Amino acid sequence: MSDPTSTHRSLHDRHADVLPDWLSLYYDRPLELTHGEGRHVWDADGNRYLDFFGGILTTMTAHALPEVTKAVSEQAGRIIHTSTLYLSRPMVELAERIAALSGIPDARVFFTTSGTEANDAALLLATSYRRSNQILAMRNSYHGRSFTTVGITGNRSWSPTSLSPLQTLYLHGGIRHSGPFAHLSDAEFVDACVADLRDMLNQTSRGVAALIAEPVQGVGGFTAPPDGLYAAFREVLREHGILWISDEVQTGWGRTGDHFWGWQAHGGSGAPDMLTFAKGIGNGMAIGGVVARAEVMNCLDANSISTFGGSPVTMAAANANLAYLLEHDLQGNARRVGGLLIERLRAATAGLDSVRDVRGRGLMIGIELTDAATAGLVLEAARERGLLIGKGGLDGNVLRIAPPLSLTVAEAEEGAALLEAALHQAPPQPSRPSRTPQPAREV
Incomplete structure (x- = not known):
């Protein structure tokens, strides 16, 4: 008999068996993050991701900061x-x-x-x-x-x-x-x-x-x-x-x-x-x-x-x-690198029908899309490319970008390129009839 803890899928099943159904998980195939360093994290399958969400704006300086x-x-x-x-x-x-x-x-x-x-x-x-x-x-x-x-x-x-x-x-x-x-x-x-x-x-x-x-x-x-x-x-x-x-x-x-x-x-x-x-x-x-x-x-x-x-x-x-x-003046780094990142994202999204707005301050940036379904597709596409981002907004249609404040210029450029590719992969979805909002599923 196989070890019930040996596969990613079994952990997902066990999660569903013992935790509330309103305790949401990102992604169609939820991630088990096992370790991190700097601005990167790894999952249980060994995949490496650039972290642009920091565990909901919580990993503020860096993963595994030695100090x-x-x-x-x-x-x-x-x-x-x-x-x-x-x-x-x-x-x-x-x-x-x-x-x-x-x-x-x-x-x-x-x-x-x-x-x-x-x-x-x-x-x-x-x-x-x-x-x-x-x-x-x-x-x-x-x-x-x-x-x-x-x-x-x-x-x-x-x-x-x-x-x-x-x-x-x-x-x-x-x-x-x-x-x-x-x-x-x-x-x-x-x-x-x-x-x-x-x-x-x-x-x-x-x-x-x-x-x-x-x-x-x-x-x-x-x-x-x-x-x-x-x-x-x-x-x-x-x-x-x-x-x-x-x-x-x-x-x-x-x-x-x-x-x-x-x-x-x-x-x-x-x-x-x-x-x-x-x-x-x-x-x-x-x-x-x-x-x-x-x-x-x-x-x-x-x-x-x-x-x-x-x-x-x-x-x-x-x-x-x-x-x-x-x-280390991470506030100053947030101002400098965040300013570069938001301008890079504005240029990357110019002309995209799926994007309504790019806004933010420092390393707290939102990309408002036309609908929640498109936001979900971009979230998945970014993950496939090795980038983790968040999602929010009144209608669940805003991508939330909030990496650790030690983000480098090179990492900002890399993340912007990955997100640009994800946005181009996910065109706006057909409008659907409105329905009763479901229970909160993020933070």
């Missing part, structure tokens, strides 16, 4: 777990660094194990501080898979229930190229969105707790408003005492190139009251967190701990990863 693996190994050899009931030097050191980098005055940092948990904690702080369960969120947004974060997610494909402990009010502005204000100039677009915000606040029954917004909508297809929108929103929020939470789970740590945090593109009236982070800072280790003004962070009047948030091993990994990112 991170060494830090993890050394810390694991000392002690793996303590909890927040005890002092932790790695946790304090990382909190000091992040507080200083955040731009938030008198900042406090609380560590979690994911972006979902970070946003959940930020919502707890905001609703407790403001004594209100009303939250402003953006249309087409995504903030996580917990009960509360699903309740503030404005993308129908990622919101499996309408039940929520929060009353969420959705605003215009997250998508520049569609919706009722798409035809306006950038300045007029901002003015119209601010007027929409004022009108929304005039109609609420009680004080709103906070606005939570992604500076660039990640799962939503790397869409963004004109620079300055959230600064303009901030002025209105201040008039009402409403907090601003910047969801930096995907945009933080220099990925957008021009700025270390996504909110900084909006300048104006200063830092948000809170920002949330996760993904890239751990380079694959499970870490997230909230940075908030001390007044907001300390508003809870009950005891709390985190069993796994601030784990010594994840803190050691994040400290080493952040040090590498800063010392």
